[in-house]
Amino acid sequence: MTATMTTTTRAMLGAYPASINMDRSKLAAAIDMLISCSQACTACADACLSEDQVQMLTKCIRSDLDCADICDTTARVLSRHTGYDANISRSLLEACITACKACGDECEQHAGMHEHCRICAEACRACERACRDLLATMS
Amino acid sequence: MTATMTTTTRAMLGAYPASINMDRSKLAAAIDMLISCSQACTACADACLSEDQVQMLTKCIRSDLDCADICDTTARVLSRHTGYDANISRSLLEACITACKACGDECEQHAGMHEHCRICAEACRACERACRDLLATMS
Amino acid sequence: MTATMTTTTRAMLGAYPASINMDRSKLAAAIDMLISCSQACTACADACLSEDQVQMLTKCIRSDLDCADICDTTARVLSRHTGYDANISRSLLEACITACKACGDECEQHAGMHEHCRICAEACRACERACRDLLATMS
Amino acid sequence: MTATMTTTTRAMLGAYPASINMDRSKLAAAIDMLISCSQACTACADACLSEDQVQMLTKCIRSDLDCADICDTTARVLSRHTGYDANISRSLLEACITACKACGDECEQHAGMHEHCRICAEACRACERACRDLLATMS
Numbered sequence: 001m002t003a004t005m006t007t008t009t010r011a012m013l014g015a016y017p018a019s020i021n022m023d024r025s026k027l028a029a030a031i032d033m034l035i036s037c038s039q040a041c042t043a044c045a046d047a048c049l050s051e052d053q054v055q056m057l058t059k060c061i062r063s064d065l066d067c068a069d070i071c072d073t074t075a076r077v078l079s080r081h082t083g084y085d086a087n088i089s090r091s092l093l094e095a096c097i098t099a100c101k102a103c104g105d106e107c108e109q110h111a112g113m114h115e116h117c118r119i120c121a122e123a124c125r126a127c128e129r130a131c132r133d134l135l136a137t138m139s
Numbered sequence: 140m141t142a143t144m145t146t147t148t149r150a151m152l153g154a155y156p157a158s159i160n161m162d163r164s165k166l167a168a169a170i171d172m173l174i175s176c177s178q179a180c181t182a183c184a185d186a187c188l189s190e191d192q193v194q195m196l197t198k199c200i201r202s203d204l205d206c207a208d209i210c211d212t213t214a215r216v217l218s219r220h221t222g223y224d225a226n227i228s229r230s231l232l233e234a235c236i237t238a239c240k241a242c243g244d245e246c247e248q249h250a251g252m253h254e255h256c257r258i259c260a261e262a263c264r265a266c267e268r269a270c271r272d273l274l275a276t277m278s
Numbered sequence: 279m280t281a282t283m284t285t286t287t288r289a290m291l292g293a294y295p296a297s298i299n300m301d302r303s304k305l306a307a308a309i310d311m312l313i314s315c316s317q318a319c320t321a322c323a324d325a326c327l328s329e330d331q332v333q334m335l336t337k338c339i340r341s342d343l344d345c346a347d348i349c350d351t352t353a354r355v356l357s358r359h360t361g362y363d364a365n366i367s368r369s370l371l372e373a374c375i376t377a378c379k380a381c382g383d384e385c386e387q388h389a390g391m392h393e394h395c396r397i398c399a400e401a402c403r404a405c406e407r408a409c410r411d412l413l414a415t416m417s
Numbered sequence: 418m419t420a421t422m423t424t425t426t427r428a429m430l431g432a433y434p435a436s437i438n439m440d441r442s443k444l445a446a447a448i449d450m451l452i453s454c455s456q457a458c459t460a461c462a463d464a465c466l467s468e469d470q471v472q473m474l475t476k477c478i479r480s481d482l483d484c485a486d487i488c489d490t491t492a493r494v495l496s497r498h499t500g501y502d503a504n505i506s507r508s509l510l511e512a513c514i515t516a517c518k519a520c521g522d523e524c525e526q527h528a529g530m531h532e533h534c535r536i537c538a539e540a541c542r543a544c545e546r547a548c549r550d551l552l553a554t555m556s
Contacts, residue, residue: 009456011536012457017467040429042492043497046497049336058221058332065215072489075456075459079463080463082201083199088205088209088238091234098226099227119432147401151397154393154394155324155328155394156392174314174317177313178290182291188360188478189360193471197467201463218324219324255295258293340497340500344494348494350486350490351487354482358482358483360476365519366519369512372511373511
């Protein structure tokens with residue numbers, strides 16, 4: 001995501017006292033994208049609530065809320081390495097990719113009208129890509 | 140789950156102003172099991188931390204933490220019906236079933252030694268079943 | 279809250295291997311109310327989103343979202359007893375009481391129009407009371 | 418926090434369609450610190466679980482888990498501006514400052530032994546400061 005941010009996530013990965021069975025660089029990128037995407041989705045849901053046309057944005061708000069919750073949980077699970085279970089990480093990444101794709105598609109439809117939807121769609125796309133990149137390395 | 144509890148979850152389902160594309164009875168059961176399982180997992184992780192043999196319970200604690208987070212998020216997503224997207228519910232239920240199965244298996248190994256693991260394993264099994272029952276109705 | 283539900287929360291409290299510096303009965307009641315209130319608030323926010331008059335319910339949705347998040351976190355913190363820190367529990371209970379009061383007040387204003395707001399207001403009031411009862415026992 | 422990160426949080430604040438009754442710069446800083454601190458706490462709890470001396474780190478793990486949950490919820494509440502209620506933000510910031518202080522103090526005691534505790538203590542201190550700075554501007 002960003003210099004300092006990545007530094008903290010990466011530094012914590014570097015300080016883990018046992019081995020990590022994942023590509024650390026892709027893992028750090030995914031975690032940072034997940035927490036940034038979750039924040040963007042929470043903020044976008046709230047910004048939609050304050051639009052005059054909130055009636056037309058109800059599906060968008062719902063997608064945002066789901067995506068925020070799923071990204072938060074995925075970031076937490078990926079931040080744990082003790083007693084690693086690849087099946088859980090993999091199935092959760094798949095659910096997260098589905099949610100990010102759906103939210104990105106939905107927000108994109110309002111991107112021309114609402115700047116918050118444009119920014120949020122970008123965050124969802126970036127997060128989806130980072131999750132796919134990580135998943136691809138998990139055989 | 141329980142009389143009053145189910146009453147609240149069910150009452151909220153009954154008060155939803157549009158149609159719900161799911162079996163309401165199985166949906167209410169799944170939501171109640173998810174929030175009860177999440178609480179049991181959070182409490183089990185903490186009880187494990189206070190055991191003299193915490194060293195032997197680290198994988199159990201990690202499973203509990205993942206399961207708690209995933210169950211909480213699944214309960215939230217299933218509690219929303221506006222702009223329903225079956226793909227998200229389905230993939231998240233699959234991830235949740237994976238997490239409940241793993242946590243139930245892990246806790247079961249310590250059920251003879253630790254009453255909290257025995258209770259938590261039961262909550263995970265019940266939650267896994269309720270999620271499978273709901274998933275089976277979602278064509 | 280309810281027979282079985284309370285049974286699980288209570289059973290986990292009973293299985294905790296060290297001492298708990300709180301009134302167990304009030305603690306179990308508060309945890310059960312918190313997770314039930316959180317679910318009601320998540321469902322109420324979503325039901326509001328599907329109302330024709332969503333424009334008039336935006337403050338209610340926002341109160342619901344805050345209350346759901348704060349109740350979830352408070353239930354988790356109260357479910358942990360290892361290395362207990364009364365200052366954290368107390369300040370979080372105070373924030374939670376503030377959120378439940380605000381959400382109960384807001385939902386009550388729409389209780390005549392929307393059954394989901396009526397049920398959610400009741401859940402918020404019950405949760406606020408349970409949190410106050412617990413806080414009163416923590417000197 | 419960081420260049421790009423702050424850019425997303427700030428950009429979302431800039432795209433909010435109504436007025437925000439807070440210092441936007443301090444608000445963005447607080448949100449970024451909260452989500453970064455939450456990630457560090459989740460990772461530190463897990464790293465502690467994998468240490469040989471986990472028995473000596475149980476209070477640290479518990480502080481980490483509480484701090485992660487409270488920071489996540491505080492970041493969410495601060496990311497919402499619709500129907501703003503200063504009492505909720507204020508009381509939650511107070512609870513969050515209490516949790517960050519406690520977790521920072523606890524992690525600091527293990528900072529000489531465990532690099533993850535040293536990094537996490539720093540994240541807690543930075544987050545506590547950002548929350549205090551924001552709270553000071555909320556009359």
